[in-house]
Amino acid sequence: RPIDELTIWDDAKAMLRKARAEGIQTVHDRLDRQTPHCKFCELGTTCRNCTMGPCRVSEKNPLGVCGADADVIVARNFGRFVTGGAAGHSDHGRDLIEVLEAIVEGETKDYRIVAEDKLRAIAGEVGIQTEGRSTMEVARDVMDCFFADFGSRKKEVSFLARVPQVRKDKWAGLKMTPRGVDREIAEMMHRTHMGCDNDAPNTMIHAARTALADGWGGSMIGTELSDVIFGVPTPKMSTANLGVIKADKVNILVHGHNPVVSEMILAASREPELVNRAKELGATGINVAGLCCTGNELLMRQGIPMAGNHLMTELAIITGAVEAIVVDYQCIMPSLVQISGCYHTKFIDTANKARFTGAIHFDFQPRTAMKQAREIVSIAVEAFAQRDPGRVDIPCEPIEIMTGFSNEAVIAALGGSLDPMVQAIAAGDIRGAVGIVGCNNPKIKQDSMNVKLAEELIKKDILVLVTGCVTTAAGKAGLLVPGAIEKAGPGLQKVCGSLGIPPVLHYGSCVDNARILQLCAALANALKVDISDLPVGASSPEWYSEKAAAIGLYAVASGIYTHLGHPPNILGSKTVTDLAVSGLEDLVGATFFIEPDMVKAADMFDQRIRTKRKALGL
Ligand code: BF8
Ligand code: SF4
Known part of the structure; x- marks a missing residue:
């Protein structure tokens, strides 16, 4: 497809032209090669849930081997699809509880409770006593409460305290009340096994319950604890587009979702020793810019600039001015490893649950976070010496946001x-x-x-x-x-x-x-x-x-x-x-x-x- 049809942005178009000139494949090229897609998969009428199949159902052939029809198969596929998303958000939320645990247990000094007021406010909302108690006592109870929200012992997740009673009554009547995050996710996997929930509307109701466990459970816990640990966002100005990447600086892009990693990278990038080393190598400093949601997290709280969204992630590397891309999890195209390999860019992954073949791997942990972040930033700084200025093209000036x-x-x-x-x-x-x-x-x-x-x-x-x-x-x-x-x-x-x-x-x-x-x-x-x-x-x-x-x-x-x-x-x-x-x-x-x-x-x-x-x- 012509480049003008792929994007509305000039910075993206410039990088797509550079990619074509340099022989680098992008997501758009791969989509063209995958098109047309399988019609059965597009309709949701394929099932791979057992080895009597896989089955594809249609008007001509309306039942799978087990007898499941299109309604059952589509509902099961959609149920598992939504559950994948709920699991992603919620497991991210759990990682924040684990950081809170490390703080409460005194295992880390790298993270701390920044927003005490917010911690106490949340505790009050979920029924935890706050008066006359120390911050750490309250934090321990909040941690226990949220860990329990993931389990099987509650009738509803804690933040349902925020929901109007009429809505909660509606959910109760429909058996849609989210009880525990992991419970709803596991139950969806159970229901969609061969021979379980073979009533499409019933499967859809549970899909909604699992999604609610994400929104009012896993995601809400993730957001609220991120505020507690990194601060409640306040209005501020920043900048966006590929112009936030600076030709005269060591550029580090943070990509993924979890601020637990990117906040530490930002803090390490400000350490004088690392900044001085960047200057020794000829840079004027270290620039941390965001991609996707971990970028949003740092933008909201720290005002770092945003290099771009999902379809800009490959293109940001193609500027040729990125020393390192540091990722945690979700929405990270594996192609970024190959594209990094076309330049001097170091691709660094940080989570055991999201490893990329060919990446430099750090098993990022709360106890060692700052030490690891320093090592990562140091790798980026040293990479500056390998940059080829002849291949650098930063296509625009940033815009204010x-x-x-x-x-x-x-x-x-x-x-x-x-x-x-x-x-x-x-x-x-x-x-x-x-x-x-x-x-x-x-x-x-x-x-x-x-x-x-x-x-x-x-x-x-x-x-x-x-x-x-x-x-x-x-x-x-x-x-x-x-x-x-x-x-x-x-x-x-x-x-x-x-x-x-x-x-x-x-x-x-x-x-x-x-x-x-x-x-x-x-x-x-x-x-x-x-x-x-x-x-x-x-x-x-x-x-x-x-x-x-x-x-x-x-x-x-x-x-x-x-x-x-x-x-x-x-x-x-x-x-x-x-x-x-x-x-x-x-x-x-x-x-x-x-x-x-x-x-x-x-x-x-x-x-x-x-x-x-x-x-x-x-
Ligand atoms: O969670 S908006 S492309 S980066 S999935 Fe992914 Fe979609 Fe971006 Fe953040 Ni959200
Ligand atoms: Fe086919 Fe039924 Fe097995 Fe699905 S569960 S693959 S429809 S036999």
Whole structure:
């Protein structure tokens, strides 16, 4: 395909041209070679769950060897797909509990409790005594409570304390209440074994329960403990695009999701000894820039610049100016190892559960984190001497963005409560809000939908919150600065203008979608209604991952009307598809809708918000 069809960005186009000139294969080339895809797999009608198969069902041949039909097979595949995503987010959340454990047990000095107030606030919410107790005593109980949320002994995960009672009653009636994170994940694997849950809607209900265990369990724990250990984000300025990579500096890209690694890399990069060594080698300093969600984590809390989102990860290395790419887990294309090998770039992996053949491996541990981070930064610094200046091409100047919108920061900006936001919604200055989240997918012109939808919504006075890879898209489009109110409707111009904030707010990484859930719950509680009564929505226009599917499903199951730019692989079952796009409305008060045209998608949100506002008497 011509480069102009692959992406809307000039920096990406320049690097794709360089890749072609240098004979480097990218994700786009590999997609072309994989197209057309298997039709059965696209429809979700293949099953590989036992060795009587594999089976492919169709109109001509409607049953697998065991007798499973398309509905059962599609539901099982979708259930496992969502569960993969819930497992990813939640295992990340567990890693934060393990760091808290290392702090509580005195095994590490590299991490500490930075946000004591937040720790105590969370403890109070989940029913832990805080008065007259030391921080470490409270932290130990919080740790035990969250570890237990992963197990089998609870009737519901702890953060359900935040959910309006009407919603919890709905879940209880549907057997959708998430009990324990690992429990729901394991149960989905059990249900989808040959000969278990052979009722598609029942499997879908458990898929929703597993997704809720992610949103209100694993992800929420991940977000909240990251704030406790690394600080609650506050508004700040930063920059984005490939121009954040600096020709005169040692460039280290952090990629993946877990701030436990990237925070230490950033801290080590500021140590005078390492900075001096970089200068000895001819650099002016050390520059840490972010990719994907671990980039979002550091952007939100430390204001580091963002080099790019999912489809920029290969292209960032192709600048020829990256000394090291340091990864933890999730969304890291294995091709990055090969592309690093085309340059002087060191590819360093840090997690035993996400190793890459050909990488330099560190088994990153809380006890030895800072020591390991220093070694990693030192490898990057030494690599500067091997850089070939003739191959360096940094295609643009960075663009300004504003970041750091945690709920705490928003409430502080509003003067201490959500009341002004409720009033602005009531007055119609903010007609509603939509979270645009998720990924890039090489099947879609990069960021074309992510940006277009945000622009269309703010015109209609619908506040937009972005997380994950939509962040850099919105940033590069100039939507994450206060001046972007020019592109918004009169209501957002007034509200955001008076607060000095953009009409598109950066709310963090993908696990931080839990912040959006929390905000919706808080608004519903303030108005004494269910989440499904609010004039809100969610969207993932360019999604690709199992995690994005889990997010979409927990949003819908929480009562949030959710848009996808393309469908998951479920169209081979009418039962499952109908449930997803209409049947869930009766059960949980929201559905998915699939719409590849962003003008139409924005209109759908507009209509929905109009209906919800009317029902609230607004
Ligand atoms: O968790 S948005 S491409 S990086 S899956 Fe991945 Fe999608 Fe980016 Fe973060 Ni989220
Ligand atoms: Fe085929 Fe049934 Fe086995 Fe799936 S579980 S592979 S449909 S026989």
